[in-house]
């Protein structure tokens with residue numbers, strides 16, 4: 001099995017390292033082409049948002065399954081139709097950590113249960129390395145969505161922080177805190193490779209575009 005790794009920076013570099021000889025790597029000085037990517041079984045893409053439009057067209061032409069980690073990009077509404085038209089399967093995730101997907105379930109419960117609290121205020125704070133281009137992080141926006149409550153979201157950019165997300169729910173008389181911290185980018189690399197293998201091996205997945213959370217939930221409920 002060969003997997004195109006498009007973007008070999010901080011995250012894609014870990015993916016290429018974990019895949020070893022299975023990786024066929026591309027970056028801005030060795031650009032992918034549809035014909036080169038089509039020779040591999042699937043692609044894992046960690047490029048910045050501004051490179052996404054160019055890579056989307058290459059992936060549509062290559063017609064192989066794709067796992068997208070790019071954040072800070074507005075995916076067009078017609079994308080699922082375009083992917084179905086080529087009979088391909090894509091996964092898009094703002095955070096490929098399996099632990100983060102467990103946190104999602106906790107946020108669902110906290111959001112729903114907080115209706116019982118007296119006027120709770122919600123604050124989400126995310127911290128990342130200074131090179132991160134988008135703020136707030138895609139994950140912080142996902143936390144607000146999973147909580148299903150309007151939250152204040154703030155960001156810090158410090159050193160080489162891999163990703164910290166914190167929620168504070170505060171009422172006059174009590175506070176609840178939830179924190180997730182990524183220690184190593186291999187975390188995202190492992191989740192992205194897990195997703196690519198699911199797309200290749202799970203015959204129940206039909207062509208279309210899926211959020212990573214949907215693949216996780218399918219595996220979670222069948223364990």
Ligand SMILES: NC(=O)c1ccc[n+]([C@@H]2O[C@H](COP(=O)([O-])OP(=O)(O)OC[C@H]3O[C@@H](n4cnc5c(N)ncnc54)[C@H](OP(=O)(O)O)[C@@H]3O)[C@@H](O)[C@H]2O)c1
Pocket residue numbers: 006007008009010011012026027028029030031032046047048049051054068069070071072093094095096097188
């Ligand atoms: N979903 C998740 O779990 C998750 C986790 C971490 C990061 N991310 C997101 O993933 C994206 C990449 O993050 P990163 O920190 O790995 O970035 P990074 O270190 O800046 O790496 C970006 C890579 O993309 C390559 N690239 C840029 N434009 C390209 C183009 N037009 N064609 C081919 N390759 C191109 C760069 O090539 P060069 O090496 O030649 O410069 C570089 O290898 C960001 O949107 C980030 O927010 C998502």
